[in-house]
Amino acid sequence: MNSHIKRIMGQSEYIQANASQFIKTRHFLIHYLHAGSGKPIILIHGGGMWLYSFRHNLMPLSKISSVHALDMPGYGYTSITDPSLGMGTDTMPLALREFMDALHIDKATLVGHSWGGGWALACALAYPERVDRIVLINSSGLDVPDVFEWELLKMPIVGSLLLRFLTLDMIKKRLELSFFKKGIVDDAMAHEVHLPMGIPANRKAQALLARTLSWADVERHLGELEHQVLLIWGEQDRYLDVGLVSRFKGKINNLKVEIIRDCGHSAHEEAPDLINRLIMEFLSN
Numbered sequence: 001m002n003s004h005i006k007r008i009m010g011q012s013e014y015i016q017a018n019a020s021q022f023i024k025t026r027h028f029l030i031h032y033l034h035a036g037s038g039k040p041i042i043l044i045h046g047g048g049m050w051l052y053s054f055r056h057n058l059m060p061l062s063k064i065s066s067v068h069a070l071d072m073p074g075y076g077y078t079s080i081t082d083p084s085l086g087m088g089t090d091t092m093p094l095a096l097r098e099f100m101d102a103l104h105i106d107k108a109t110l111v112g113h114s115w116g117g118g119w120a121l122a123c124a125l126a127y128p129e130r131v132d133r134i135v136l137i138n139s140s141g142l143d144v145p146d147v148f149e150w151e152l153l154k155m156p157i158v159g160s161l162l163l164r165f166l167t168l169d170m171i172k173k174r175l176e177l178s179f180f181k182k183g184i185v186d187d188a189m190a191h192e193v194h195l196p197m198g199i200p201a202n203r204k205a206q207a208l209l210a211r212t213l214s215w216a217d218v219e220r221h222l223g224e225l226e227h228q229v230l231l232i233w234g235e236q237d238r239y240l241d242v243g244l245v246s247r248f249k250g251k252i253n254n255l256k257v258e259i260i261r262d263c264g265h266s267a268h269e270e271a272p273d274l275i276n277r278l279i280m281e282f283l284s285n
Helices: 003-009 013-017 091-102 115-126 148-153 156-164 168-176 187-198 200-212 216-220 244-249 272-284
Strands: 021-024 028-035 040-044 066-070 108-113 131-137 229-234 255-260
Touching (some): 003 187, 013 187, 021 091, 028 091, 040 091, 040 115, 091 115, 108 115, 115 131, 115 216, 131 272, 168 187, 229 244, 229 272, 244 255, 255 272
Parallel strands (some): 040 108, 131 229, 229 255
Antiparallel strands (some): 021 028, 028 066
């Protein structure tokens, strides 16, 4: 970890209050948090976020399981250590597999939010024997356009400039779109989300990912999943419309659906007690 990343981490109150760790794999230096014991759960944040997204979920879920929350490559404080590695949809399943290998986790339940849900599905399709169950929260994984601001990131020059000049106020407005109750977003939350964007390698990786990310292959193979899947959706999602639930229903066989009223895109942050209970019930059955 270089001194610039270390300095930025020092500005995070969340990291200062929690004993995060790093683990070296073949292609990555992965930043993560762990709590609890028992069957493994891996929490996978969405695009533009980092493991801070699961601050209300990790400890409650650790009462029943061994829970890991990690920063995916290009996000938070995880570094890509192999400069020859490409950045695309398949990069994330690779990172998850290497993370599990390094920690000697044979099989885990994957909990993914937004793009993280799509990455969880991609991992389950690529390495089905390494995945127990899957929990999707307002999930990507279908071949549909992103909202306008995310589509802009796919433009080679425009996307890079947007990421480079992303301000705290812009982050706050984007976060407010993620919630039904906008008052949830405060300056402290925006600060935590904004901090990793000060890492040039993150901006470069996210711009590359935006230009290469496609869920077409994931959607094409959803019918092959044999895992039990829980799909949770905030009904007032402004990023991914709740109508996509019916499309998932038509493609995933062992699917249980929970629609949360008065809740937006980040259901695990907006209604954490309910989401934690639903996950625990799903895993205990």
